[in-house]
Amino acid sequence: MVTPPKTIEVQNLRLAYGPKEVIHGISFDVRRHEILGVIGPAQSGKTSLLRCINRTIEFTPGVHLQGAVRVDGEDVQKVRDVFALRRKIGMVAPLPVGLPLTIYDNVAFAPRCSGMRSRSELDGLVEQCLRQAALWDEVKDRLKTLGTKLSGGQQQRLTIARALSHQPEILCLDEFSIAIDPVTTMRIEEVLKELRKEMTIILVTNLVQQARRLADRTMFLWNGEIVELDRSDVVFSEQPRDRRTYEYVNGIFG
Amino acid sequence: MTDLAPSPAVRTRPPGRPRWAVLGEQLLEWIIRLCGISAILFVLGIFYFVFAKAAPILVSGDFSLREFLFSTQWYPTSEVNVRYGTLALTVGTLAVTVLAMLLAVPFGLGAAVFVSEFCGPRLKEILKVVIELLAAIPSVVWGFIGLTVMKTVIEKTTGAAVGVNVLNGGIILALMSVPIIVSIGEDALKAVPDSYREAAIALGTTRWQLVCRVLLPAAKTGLLAAVLLGVGRAIGETMAVLMATGHAVNIPHSLLDPVRTLTATIAAELGEAPEDSNHYRVLFLIGVLLFTITFVINLTADLVIRGIRKK
Numbered sequence: 297m298v299t300p301p302k303t304i305e306v307q308n309l310r311l312a313y314g315p316k317e318v319i320h321g322i323s324f325d326v327r328r329h330e331i332l333g334v335i336g337p338a339q340s341g342k343t344s345l346l347r348c349i350n351r352t353i354e355f356t357p358g359v360h361l362q363g364a365v366r367v368d369g370e371d372v373q374k375v376r377d378v379f380a381l382r383r384k385i386g387m388v389a390p391l392p393v394g395l396p397l398t399i400y401d402n403v404a405f406a407p408r409c410s411g412m413r414s415r416s417e418l419d420g421l422v423e424q425c426l427r428q429a430a431l432w433d434e435v436k437d438r439l440k441t442l443g444t445k446l447s448g449g450q451q452q453r454l455t456i457a458r459a460l461s462h463q464p465e466i467l468c469l470d471e472f473s474i475a476i477d478p479v480t481t482m483r484i485e486e487v488l489k490e491l492r493k494e495m496t497i498i499l500v501t502n503l504v505q506q507a508r509r510l511a512d513r514t515m516f517l518w519n520g521e522i523v524e525l526d527r528s529d530v531v532f533s534e535q536p537r538d539r540r541t542y543e544y545v546n547g548i549f550g
Numbered sequence: 551m552t553d554l555a556p557s558p559a560v561r562t563r564p565p566g567r568p569r570w571a572v573l574g575e576q577l578l579e580w581i582i583r584l585c586g587i588s589a590i591l592f593v594l595g596i597f598y599f600v601f602a603k604a605a606p607i608l609v610s611g612d613f614s615l616r617e618f619l620f621s622t623q624w625y626p627t628s629e630v631n632v633r634y635g636t637l638a639l640t641v642g643t644l645a646v647t648v649l650a651m652l653l654a655v656p657f658g659l660g661a662a663v664f665v666s667e668f669c670g671p672r673l674k675e676i677l678k679v680v681i682e683l684l685a686a687i688p689s690v691v692w693g694f695i696g697l698t699v700m701k702t703v704i705e706k707t708t709g710a711a712v713g714v715n716v717l718n719g720g721i722i723l724a725l726m727s728v729p730i731i732v733s734i735g736e737d738a739l740k741a742v743p744d745s746y747r748e749a750a751i752a753l754g755t756t757r758w759q760l761v762c763r764v765l766l767p768a769a770k771t772g773l774l775a776a777v778l779l780g781v782g783r784a785i786g787e788t789m790a791v792l793m794a795t796g797h798a799v800n801i802p803h804s805l806l807d808p809v810r811t812l813t814a815t816i817a818a819e820l821g822e823a824p825e826d827s828n829h830y831r832v833l834f835l836i837g838v839l840l841f842t843i844t845f846v847i848n849l850t851a852d853l854v855i856r857g858i859r860k861k
């Protein structure tokens with residue numbers, strides 16, 4: 297089998313908040329157009345890892361970062377245009393953050409920031425992203441209402457639409473289902489199955505079964521170290537490589 | 551955990567707090583309600599007091615409201631030709647205030663954005679202390695600066711005959727309003743949730759886009775409050791403008807003309823006017839006029855903000 301090209305390479309990444317190291321030198325790759333599931337108990341460094349990839353980590357005072365994160369072969373610490381890097385990556389936070397704007401403006405925000413002015417172009421893009429996020433039919437008649445007026449699940453899909461609006465190559469989702477109901481979760485999972493055809497997805501999830509359902513490969517991150525990273529059918533089998541994986545996946549600890 | 555026996559006993563004594571706690575809470579609630587209402591009472595009370603002092607002039611025969619509002623002739627102490635026209639004073643107040651705001655609002659909001667978003671933590675601490683110090687300078691001192699330093703600077707640089715004029719008063723008022731605008735504006739920006747910042751940055755915005763498209767709109771109510779308090783300070787300021795504007799009844803035609811403001815007129819003349827004379831009452835009527843101007847400004851700003859929010 298030919299290994300697909302790598303989109304993200306993480307090499308010996310160490311991250312510390314002040315004196316407290318929370319990621320202890322991990323290395324892994326994310327392949328093009330795969331869904332990489334990341335599971336692990338709270339506080340194991342999943343969110344921090346995502347923030348290293350799009351470099352929003354640098355807004356936290358006192359962080360120290362060693363090692364390298366490469367996106368498309370380019371070290372993110374050394375990229376010339378960090379804004380372009382961030383536009384390459386769509387980020388969905390655990391709790392939906394509706395910017396205090398209308399539904400339309402939320403989705404049109406990033407395109408406008410990168411200079412798209414034409415009304416028809418924006419209209420088209422907004423519709424496309426809302427459709428991709430399976431939200432279009434529910435909001436198409438009230439694009440001008442505030443995004444915060446939507447229900448939690450709708451808001452989460454709105455943030456997904458917004459993350460898609462700058463046409464990223466990589467989509468990172470951080471425990472997106474933490475505050476939404478199972479039905480909406482399943483709808484978004486369907487959305488992700490569609491999106492995987494077009495982009496690379498890192499799916500950090502608190503629901504072990506979600507990784508099993510969606511991820512091509514799954515990484516078990518625990519206390520800032522990779523316990524196991526393998527094809528999902530291996531990780532979720534009766535005999536993963538590490539005993540702790542089996543115990544975590546089956547709810548014996550964690 | 552498993553002992554269920556005491557549950558009937560619990561049922562016989564309803565879960566209630568002692569009587570005094572309930573009463574105390576009610577009392578506290580009333581006190582708080584009173585505090586809230588007292589703000590309204592004070593405003594109404596002040597308005598009533600000022601208006602009551604001014605009212606007799608309104609019904610007296612030798613006074614015309616038209617003249618009061620639209621005449622530029624202010625000869626309150628003249629023996630033969632008494633005139634109570636405040637147009638020049640109103641225009642003087644507005645000229646100085648508008649100039650002060652044109653200078654102070656962009657500068658103050660800019661500084662607020664800088665302090666809140668662009669500077670490092672050390673510099674931020676220093677700047678905040680300095681700004682608070684600036685806000686605490688008494689207005690007489692500002693007036694003194696206007697009368698001495700600013701006057702010479704203006705006379706030297708513009709060649710104006712007298713350095714106490716609209717420009718001088720406007721600059722002094724701007725300097726007095728800026729600290730208020732900065733500190734309240736900075737609070738308003740700080741109150742914008744960090745999650746907005748993170749979300750916008752993750753979308754690839756630059757710092758400027760973040761400020762202009764997210765932070766300023768999100769903080770607009772607080773920023774408007776900052777500007778309004780600045781305007782309030784400028785309109786209500788007396789001592790500094792009395793000293794810095796030249797105190798000449800005059801409709802200004804350029805920045806270098808001296809003017810007189812409503813507040814300065816009250817301050818300068820109320821002591822001399824015999825109690826319950828027409829002059830005395832007209833000065834109180836000027837107070838009512840000031841009240842009205844600030845009220846209209848606040849109301850307009852409020853409606854504007856509401857309009858923006860609806861949009």
Ligand SMILES: Nc1ncnc2c1ncn2[C@@H]1O[C@H](COP(=O)(O)OP(=O)(O)O)[C@@H](O)[C@H]1O
Nearest residue numbers: 313318336337338339340341342343344345356
């Ligand atoms: N801004 C921060 N400042 C200091 N410590 C942090 C910060 N964010 C996260 N941490 C610490 O980093 C560790 C990993 O956190 P996080 O990346 O949020 O894990 P997860 O997303 O897996 O729950 C935790 O121990 C947490 O306390």
Ligand SMILES: [Mg+2]
Nearest residue numbers: 342343344470
């Ligand atoms: Mg997390």
